[in-house]
Amino acid sequence: MPLPGGLVLPVNRPYKKEFSMSLAPVANSACTGCGICAEKCPAQAISHADPRVVDKxxxxxxxxxxSICPHAARHPNRFIVWIAGLMIKKACRNRKTPELFL
Ligand code: SF4
Ligand code: SF4
Structure with a gap:
């Protein structure tokens, strides 16, 4: 899509979803059900009635x-985090030359 002044940026469209697995954290047995996470979730993805339930x-x-759970009870799936790390490592393996558009 051309920008004002006819500038065309080298982007890949349509944007592709790189990672389709969910990184939604789940609560473990240390969860007390205090509801702080449900209250502070910016996407309203955590159930207020049962904070162990997440809408992925x-x-x-x-x-x-x-980061805000007072009992350190929430974690994403470690295997999926590991897979995501491998994908990020692969994507960032080669140095990319910065380009400046004025
Ligand atoms: S903030 Fe932690 S302890 Fe409280 S409901 Fe959420 S996961 Fe459970
Ligand atoms: S705060 Fe909400 S949106 Fe953010 S990781 Fe937790 S469940 Fe997902």
Whole structure:
């Protein structure tokens, strides 16, 4: 899509979804059901009635619930985090030359 002034940026459209597995964190047995995570989730993905229930289609994987849980009870699936790490490593393997558009 041309920008004002006819500038065309080298982007890949349509954008492709690189990672389709969910990184939605789940609560473990340390969860007390206090509801802080449900209250603070920016995507309203955590059930207020039962904070152990997460709507994976709503979760944006921001990890806020992980960082604010007072009992360290929330974690994403370790295997999926490992897979995501491999994909990021592959994507960032080669140095990319920065381009400046004025
Ligand atoms: S903040 Fe932690 S302890 Fe409280 S409901 Fe959420 S996961 Fe459970
Ligand atoms: S990772 Fe972010 S969006 Fe997903 S459940 Fe936690 S706070 Fe909500």
């Amino acid at each position: 289609s709503q979760c944006i994987s921001c990890m806020r619930c992980v």
